[in-house]
Amino acid sequence: MKKSNEKDCIFCHILANPDSVPVIYEDERVVVFPVLEPVNPGHVVVISRQHTPLITDLDERTAEHAMKIARKTAEALRKSNFKCEAINLFLADGKAGGQEVPHFHLHVYPRFKNDDFGFKYDKAKHFVKINRTQMDEVAAEIKHQLG
Numbered sequence: 493m494k495k496s497n498e499k500d501c502i503f504c505h506i507l508a509n510p511d512s513v514p515v516i517y518e519d520e521r522v523v524v525f526p527v528l529e530p531v532n533p534g535h536v537v538v539i540s541r542q543h544t545p546l547i548t549d550l551d552e553r554t555a556e557h558a559m560k561i562a563r564k565t566a567e568a569l570r571k572s573n574f575k576c577e578a579i580n581l582f583l584a585d586g587k588a589g590g591q592e593v594p595h596f597h598l599h600v601y602p603r604f605k606n607d608d609f610g611f612k613y614d615k616a617k618h619f620v621k622i623n624r625t626q627m628d629e630v631a632a633e634i635k636h637q638l639g
């Protein structure tokens with residue numbers, strides 16, 4: 493992946509100009525604010541203060557903390573007046589995975605029945621059942637990399 497530039501990063505710009513968004517929560521590691529183009533009303537992002545595109549580039553404590561704050565935000569969304577039958581936490585970790593802003597951000601947004609939002613996929617290509625041998629191979633490869 494091409495190294496991203498903080499100067500051109502919209503989230504770094506927001507961090508430098510916090511009045512440009514209504515900040516919902518902030519601390520020394522993360523900031524939470526509503527997105528400009530929500531999936532559904534109540535859609536927010538938890539962004540790291542550190543400019544880094546991938547979760548694997550983020551320090552472990554900040555990654556854990558972002559999930560903790562996303563959980564608290566999800567609790568608030570469930571109590572809010574927004575239509576919220578369910579919640580998606582979505583992290584696009586890399587451009588091919590749908591990441592549009594190369595700065596860590598965890599989406600938290602309400603979902604409800606018939607909201608017409610979802611992932612598009614080809615049933616012939618995705619969610620195709622694998623056998624136990626293939627599962628063993630997947631497990632072995634990832635276990636090996638975990639060390």
Ligand SMILES: [Zn+2]
Nearest residue numbers: 501504543595
């Ligand atoms: Zn940035």
